[in-house]
Structure formats: structure tokens, C-alpha cells
Amino acid sequence: MSKRIYIFDTTLRDAEQVPGCQLNTIEKIEVARQLERLGVDIIEAGFPISSPGDFNSVVEISKAVTNPIICALTRAVKKDIEVAAEALKYAKRGRIHTGIGTSMYHIKDKLRTTPDEIIRRAIEAVSYARQYVDDVEFYAEDAGRTDNEFLAKVVEAVIKAGATVVNIPDTTGYCLPNEYGEKIAYLMNNVPNVDKAILATHCHNDLGMATANTLAGVQNGARQVEVTINGLGERAGNSALEEVVMAIHCHKNLDFEMGINTKEIITSSRLVSSLMRAPVQLNKAIVGRNAFAHSSGIHQDGVLKNRETYEIIDPETVGVDQSSIVLTARSGRAALKHHLLEINYNPDHDELEAIYQRFLELADKKKDITTRDLEVLIGTENSRQKRGMILESLQVVCGSSTIPTATVQLSFLGDVFTETASGNGPVDAAITAVKNITKRRVHVEEYLVQAMTRGSDDLGKVHMQVSHKGKIYHGFGANTDIITASVESFIDAISKIS
Ligand code: KIV
């Protein structure tokens, strides 16, 4: 019988704690619903003690999704565990994920304690959490750099105390695949009660090894993988769900099975990328724009003769629809609604009207509207509604022998403001005009323009990072006119400065 691998998604916790990737509760529910459609087994929904927003998100996600287990993170601290249990009270199946550092860096330098005391606190936390829920996962933080003998003692003790899952995080992304695999094998062979719990991998990507380490973990006995969409997460990120899932999917000889609907991978990736304002690198495995593009003539020839010559994955398996032109300027509201429902978006009457107006503007400029365009329209329309500051009009004068000048009209809470400014290019001029209106002292730190698919009539996407008083704010805009997209993105970012 195939061995079942449980997919534990921590996009809403490990990735969401990254500066700039924060989501509000409504956005988190949207991601959680998509994760449910994707078929993940466990959703780590947040760290409830960390903020009222995180607490509330765990509550609301518990109400919104039914199939996956909902997990809440805690430190090995009683108050954290009580708050997590309270946040999970609506979950059909709730799990508390508690833990403590086990490497000498954590024991000596961070916690300034002893190995025996770590084991005592670990047992106490797991036993306390078991008073609230039947499903308790323990994490041995920095297990990647923890001595295997000591780690085995910790794992044995927490399983005895009632842990159902024991997570072996490579918190700093330090391990090599053979080292991490051997660590899991060591635990499988040296922890007497290991059959009473599941071992989990949680690999960070600091050396680009996260996916390789995760696979080494499952090949040596781990049965749960902790992953995030697009590999987002602390620093260089976590092991990417799409990579681990497709590696297991392609290598049938591993004899693993999962509950994932791979056709939902691309939609999940795009949703997370746009809500978290985190662009996906072009050559990212599985979900990057070039992941299935063949540019050289030799490759194209091979693929035309037999797809498998150069492709190990049929793009449709992960939900890439290659002929996804869905609408044109002549399409009406009913057709638009039909296609929005197909991408799992059910707008109310007013939302549909707002999206329809934006759709008509776009269809006027771009002949064929694809599913991808619709996804961006929804995202940008939602953030326009939220921010209150609206770009009413933009006019630019630029060219090889003119000083670039922009006139911007912004409305804010019903008042309209107009400014004209010049700059070293049209984007600089337009952004200076917005700065003059809003009087914000901000600096553009990162500015990235990408075409949505291909072709000069395409939607341009702009991701921007601006800094204000030492903090970074992220913005996103999309338009067939990249200057307009840039201004939309700048406004999106500065609207987040409270
Ligand atoms: O990387 C890590 O160690 C973690 C734990 C909190 C599970 O994210």
C-alpha cells in the first residue's frame, strides 16, 4: 500500500510573518479557502498570541473551512497555549503546534538554560496542550543544528507526553540533504516510541536545499511535510509546496500518495503572489512564467514531436491553461460572472459592477481577456476599494527631446487634488506629483515591471517597495499602460502607511 504524505501548509503563518507579506483577515480566509480546494491536509492559520489580528484570523479561518485540520502556533508557554486553544474553538479539527529551541544556540544563548530544563518545558507544554485538544504537534526549533542523541531524547519525551506529530525544523536552512535525511533516519531508528507519532519536515531555504531536504526527510520516514505556496517564508523562504508535491507526483516509484488536487497549483500560486505582493521569479520551478516555456528551436522541435522529450510535467496537470482566452469587449456581465465563478470568485452585485467597468476599460485596450487578466482585475479592484485614494487621471508628456512631465489627479475621501511635476522620466515625474499631493516623505526602494503573459498589448504588472520612517511597504498595480500601473502600485504602497 502507498505511504500517505500529509501536506501541512504554513503560508498563513511562516510566510505571512515576513515583512510586506501581511494579509488582513478577509485575504487570509480567501487563501485558506483556496488551500482547501488545493487539498492540503493541515492549514497553519497563525500564531494567536502574537496579535489580536492573528487571533481573529485563526477564529475566522476555523469557521470558513471544514476539511483541513486548522493549526495554531505557540511557544512552550502556558498563556500561548490557552490563547491558541481559545482561537481554535470553532475548528472542526484543531491542532496546537507548540515547541521550544533544542540546539545549543537556543539552549545556551537564547534561552540561557540547560538541556534537562528544555525537556521538562517541552513535556509540560505538550501535556498542557493535550488538556485542550487531542492533536498536538511539537516543534524542536533548530533541530537541523541539534545533536541527534539529544534530539532523540526530546522526541521520545514529547511523544510520551502526548504529541501526535513531532516537527524536526531545519530552522536556519543549514543542513545538506544527506545530513537531514540521516537525522530523520536516526530518529526513526533510535526513538523507541516513534511509531506512536508522525515525524514532520520543516525546511528553510537559506542554502537552496529546502525541497531536497524535505524529500530526503520523507524518503527516510517523515510523513508530514511543512511547506508554503511559492516557497515564501522567513528569509530565503520555506520548502515550496508546488515543488515537493510535483516531485512526489512525478516520481511514482517513491510510492507516496497525497490528497492534493495538482490542477489548483497555479491558481494558488497566483492568488498568494498577488495578495502577498510577492512576485514569482520567472524561472521558478513549477509556477514561474517560464517553467513550461521552450525558447530554443531544438527544444520546440522536440516538444512538437513528443512533449515528453523536454517536458516532465504536462502543464495542464498543475492548472496551466494554455488557451485561456475567455472574454472580449463584447462579453456581457453574465459571461464575466460565469468566468469569475470558474476561478472560484463569487462577487456580489456591486462588486460585479465595479469589476465589469474595469473589465470594459481593459477590453477596450486589449483584445482578448484571459483568466490571468481576470485574476489581476479582481486583485486590483479589491485593493482600490480598500484604499480610498483613487487615481482619477494621469497625463504624461515624455519623449527623447522633452523634459518628462506628469499631471496627476487623485481623489481622497471625496476631495479631488491635482498636481503637475517633472522628473528624469515619466514614472519619476508621476510619482513626484503623487508625493506632492500626499505630502508623504517616502523613498522607492524596489520597482519591478513584468508583462502578464506575452505581447506588447499585454497587461503590465508593477510591484513596488517604498520605505517610510524605516519601514517597508509593498504595492501592486496592473494596467496596459505601465506608467499608470506604476502610479497605482505607488498609491497602493503609500495607502498602507497609517
Ligand atoms: O522554522 C521554524 O523552526 C519554525 C517553527 C516555529 C516551527 O517555523
Ligand code: ZN
Ligand atoms: Zn519556519
